[in-house]
Amino acid sequence: MIELHHISKSFGDHDVLKDVQATFERGQVNFVIGRSGSGKSVLTKCTVGLIEPDQGHVSFDGRNFTALSRRDRKEIRQEIGMLFQGAALFDSMTVLENVSFPLTMFSDMTASEITKRAEECLERVELGDAGKRYPAECSGGMQKRVGIARAIAMNPKYLFCDEPNSGLDPQTAIVIDQLILEITREYNMTTVVISHDMNSVMEASDTIHFVHEGRILWRGNRTGLLAGGVPELEEFVFASDLMRRIRKAGQI
Amino acid sequence: MRWLFHIGRYMQLLLASFRQPEKGRVFRALLIRELDAIGTQSIGIVALLSLFMGAVICLQTAHQIGGWIPVYTIGFTVRQTMILEFSPTLIPVILAGKVGSNIASQIGTMRVTEQIDALEIMGVNSAGYLILPKIIAGLIIVPFLVILSMFMGIGAGAWVGVATGVSSLADFEYGMQVDFHVFDVIYALTKTVAFGFILTSVSAYHGYYASGGALEVGRSSTRAVVWSVVIIMVANLILTQMLLN
Numbered sequence: 001m002i003e004l005h006h007i008s009k010s011f012g013d014h015d016v017l018k019d020v021q022a023t024f025e026r027g028q029v030n031f032v033i034g035r036s037g038s039g040k041s042v043l044t045k046c047t048v049g050l051i052e053p054d055q056g057h058v059s060f061d062g063r064n065f066t067a068l069s070r071r072d073r074k075e076i077r078q079e080i081g082m083l084f085q086g087a088a089l090f091d092s093m094t095v096l097e098n099v100s101f102p103l104t105m106f107s108d109m110t111a112s113e114i115t116k117r118a119e120e121c122l123e124r125v126e127l128g129d130a131g132k133r134y135p136a137e138c139s140g141g142m143q144k145r146v147g148i149a150r151a152i153a154m155n156p157k158y159l160f161c162d163e164p165n166s167g168l169d170p171q172t173a174i175v176i177d178q179l180i181l182e183i184t185r186e187y188n189m190t191t192v193v194i195s196h197d198m199n200s201v202m203e204a205s206d207t208i209h210f211v212h213e214g215r216i217l218w219r220g221n222r223t224g225l226l227a228g229g230v231p232e233l234e235e236f237v238f239a240s241d242l243m244r245r246i247r248k249a250g251q252i
Numbered sequence: 253m254r255w256l257f258h259i260g261r262y263m264q265l266l267l268a269s270f271r272q273p274e275k276g277r278v279f280r281a282l283l284i285r286e287l288d289a290i291g292t293q294s295i296g297i298v299a300l301l302s303l304f305m306g307a308v309i310c311l312q313t314a315h316q317i318g319g320w321i322p323v324y325t326i327g328f329t330v331r332q333t334m335i336l337e338f339s340p341t342l343i344p345v346i347l348a349g350k351v352g353s354n355i356a357s358q359i360g361t362m363r364v365t366e367q368i369d370a371l372e373i374m375g376v377n378s379a380g381y382l383i384l385p386k387i388i389a390g391l392i393i394v395p396f397l398v399i400l401s402m403f404m405g406i407g408a409g410a411w412v413g414v415a416t417g418v419s420s421l422a423d424f425e426y427g428m429q430v431d432f433h434v435f436d437v438i439y440a441l442t443k444t445v446a447f448g449f450i451l452t453s454v455s456a457y458h459g460y461y462a463s464g465g466a467l468e469v470g471r472s473s474t475r476a477v478v479w480s481v482v483i484i485m486v487a488n489l490i491l492t493q494m495l496l497n
Contacts, residue, residue, distance in 0.1 A: 077375030
């Protein structure tokens with residue numbers, strides 16, 4: 001479980017996060033949704049320690065991550081997997097080397113054990129035959145799957161996905177959503193997905209946090225999301241013509 | 253006052269870089285890769301430039317000396333120019349252009365494509381992982397390249413001197429040995445070690461703090477070269493004053 005306690009963050013005069021409180025449950029896919037510029041990415045970066053919050057703290061299963069020194073954070077960081085928006089694969093390494101990387105850096109496994117584990121992770125994302133390719137030789141969807149394989153290589157307790165479907169076609173996006181959902185259940189992880197893709201939210205979310213102008217304005221699940229009630233949320237959810245037509249047709 | 257900000261941030265980055273490496277085995281592999289990238293892959297350009305510079309210095313000196321200046325002066329001048337200034341200063345300047353821009357663009361691209369964030373999330377000290385092997389490789393390999401340059405330049409000077417008939421080999425050899433001080437080589441290599449540190453660390457700094465997209469990576473690469481050269485020149489003056497007095 002990840003808990004955010006009164007997180008605030010400003011850049012100059014601009015208050016990006018304002019007293020954010022949230023709980024992300026274990027074994028669930030926790031979505032953080034909101035418009036571009038609402039503070040989702042900064043919230044994620046504060047959570048994983050890439051940006052220091054001005055106020056408040058983040059707890060990983062009761063451990064105050066924010067208060068820890070850089071050295072002490074390392075232990076928790078090794079329990080975190082992250083899928084970046086652009087996959088962030090190391091382009092000088094092959095796919096297999098990318099997945100092996102965290103194991104090489106932090107495990108006491110032998111080279112053959114590392115390779116075996118990396119191949120298992122690649123098999124899990126159905127890329128067993130792509131190990132020798134370089135990231136530049138992979139499609140966007142494949143890169144995302146390699147990113148997921150790398151993220152789960154160390155058997156993480158926490159998985160963060162930043163816009164996992166950005167730049168993907170709808171069919172590939174569904175594959176990625178399903179994969180995130182499956183591995184969350186399989187590894188019993190606390191998964192946090194940052195997205196503004198409503199298809200993705202409807203496909204894979206267990207809980208949803210709606211961020212608006214640096215605050216969590218609403219939290220709930222898929223049913224509650226469609227029921228509406230909060231104007232800003234309704235504006236966001238039903239921004240597309242398709243969603244409005246579906247609502248009008250009585251499908252929602 | 254912006255330069256103070258950069259100096260402070262540069263020092264912080266150096267401190268982070270010199271924290272204990274993650275794993276000895278990984279560090280050794282990275283170091284070997286950087287020795288190859290900075291050293292082996294620069295041998296060609298260093299050799300080429302040194303050969304031509306040595307040859308040109310020989311011909312220019314021969315042109316300048318009149319009948320009353322001894323011919324062995326040619327060998328003496330080629331040796332002194334190569335050892336004291338061309339090899340230890342201009343070779344690092346050239347490397348700042350070749351290696352420095354490469355370091356800045358490599359690290360800068362990793363920054364803007366979130367690869368550095370990925371390292372940090374995993375718990376890897378990104379500065380130590382990316383920058384320290386480059387600095388250590390620079391400290392080790394740049395002096396070797398400079399020694400190579402000295403030999404190539406002096407050798408080319410001797411060959412061209414004899415080939416064009418401006419000096420006999422005996423005169424050139426005598427000039428090479430006359431008034432030779434080992435300290436000159438020590439002075440040159442001391443400067444070289446400092447310049448190797450500057451060109452790798454300054455370039456890495458500009459790449460590490462790149463932001464935005466491809467355009468900014470290009471700009472950071474240009475800044476890396478410009479600042480490396482400027483700092484090498486300033487350091488050259490300071491070190492020369494310190495070491496020769």
